Amino acid sequence: MSQTPIRTKIDFDKPGTQWGTLNIPFSYNLSGWSQLQIPISTIAHGEGPTVLLMAGNHGDEYPGQIAIMKLMQSLKLEQISGRIIFIPAINIPAAKAATRLSPIDGKNLNRCFPGDADGTVSEIMAHYLTHEIFPLVEVVIDLHTGGRGVYFYPCAHMHLVENLEQRRRMALATEAYNTDFAFLYADIAGKGLLPVEAENMGKTVVTTEMGGGEVTTAPVHQVSQAGLRNVLVHLKVLQGEEKCRTDLGLPPTRWVQALNAEDYIFAPESGLFESFVDVGSEVSEGQPLGALYFLERPDRKPSIIEANSNGIAIAHRGPTLTSQGDIVFCLAHDVEEQVLKTFQ
Template structure:
């Protein structure tokens, strides 16, 4: 099948291979230009088939750094089965330190199932959903809050209509041994990588590991621990390969299923949060204050949480516009 994307990797061959996914994309300065996306394939006999990817959004760095390190550390005899590593999926966005691709303004995690004859982002999404994801049993897509959001480190799965598939995804979510995990309700037709993985027949698992367009020792340690634990839980490796100081814990499950769990700006203003990520709140508690620097005679607006739970994310940029998500709460799944 021609997807407008090609690579030279033989996915059935044993060994460790590094190459690029290539997307032809003519630009003014280079009519035969190819978008080059690094990919590593490690194969050693029969066993589980796992895809690790990061850089779905370019400004989310924990996964990108950990997967780049993992490529350097692993040899073919380190695993039993097949491991594909895509450390910078939206490579142009990574290089530009942007959430979306500078080539076509494409948001890869809103582009699935893609189009074989579309823009570079659409063609990449099409290749992933129709060719790469179906070759794997598990797809682990690592995220963080990006430049504008702080996010509580959490694992993530999306709800499945198939009870057995949901049970397996939930087991992997718990196997990450992160303090929190959440279950999102986006639907089978969602344009996300997790919905695409399900449509391709794989178990999709994801996570948000930090934010702010930076990394910290804590977020790096938690990301490395989650990768290690996933590789062990799938049976691909006996021990985790990445160094980490994180301590494993039992996972408290959250759910994200309705828009009333988020507080949005409805006009231009300046957001002052009352609580930070990780805080437990109740409906009616103060979420923050919204200021209008252009009308100093107006008292700041008090914002209140509509539901109780734990603060999962908050906006880092004080200056906000209508439509910006200011703060988001995860409901406790066992509540």
């Protein structure tokens, strides 16, 4: 196996607070000795778990990036029991370009795992996380939104892993985000996911989908930031009193899932998409969810998108301009009681 070309001055075994960069050799401008520099920070103090906290896996997903930057600037060393590794924008070229994919190599970092030390920039980063960072940590927190393409009801989510002890740890950490919905999702778009690589190594993996689109409202920022702190308190790496939803005067988190391919509804043709229902709404089988209109045929009746089952609209298309094959709705369903019992 090739050794990573990434270099950093961060000493992951050193206590205290460190700020630095992950440096990837890459000639992307006029200099042959250029580097792509990814900011990274660590805070280590006392005994406790090691948590990897990152966002910007997809560049156009910003609430998590802001939440991590605010958190890393505000924490004091004595508040930590263990170690936190902060990478607020793991795909910084995409974050700067407001794109989902890396503008350097055109790749989706979230589909590059376990990576390749001799590959492209995204593959090198995936390899580094897999072989250098994941072995150091017990917990991986990877913060997402739907980006510019999809709008999610803000939620924490996870995979339904087979190992029941790992599943329980993940479910309790997911609930600690205190979102209205906790979402179990399936991999319908291929392999190579970052969360799956970490799950396969036995890590407690917590991910989010905090809205999406160009606009992030104040409430979404608030739930993203407050939830993140509460998860770290739950994990006992950050001092404080864990808050559950009843402490906040809220009903319990509702667990929903979209584990079948039929739960994901795609545009049958290109057009302008109008949503008829908001995310978080209950829908019935056969109910019209939205319509596609046709710029070049304004005389043509719109194509109606219908629900193929009862469920909850957990996500829908973000931009109005829609291409054939774009997802227009994801319908989630309540998690069965026997599955919920495995979370306790």
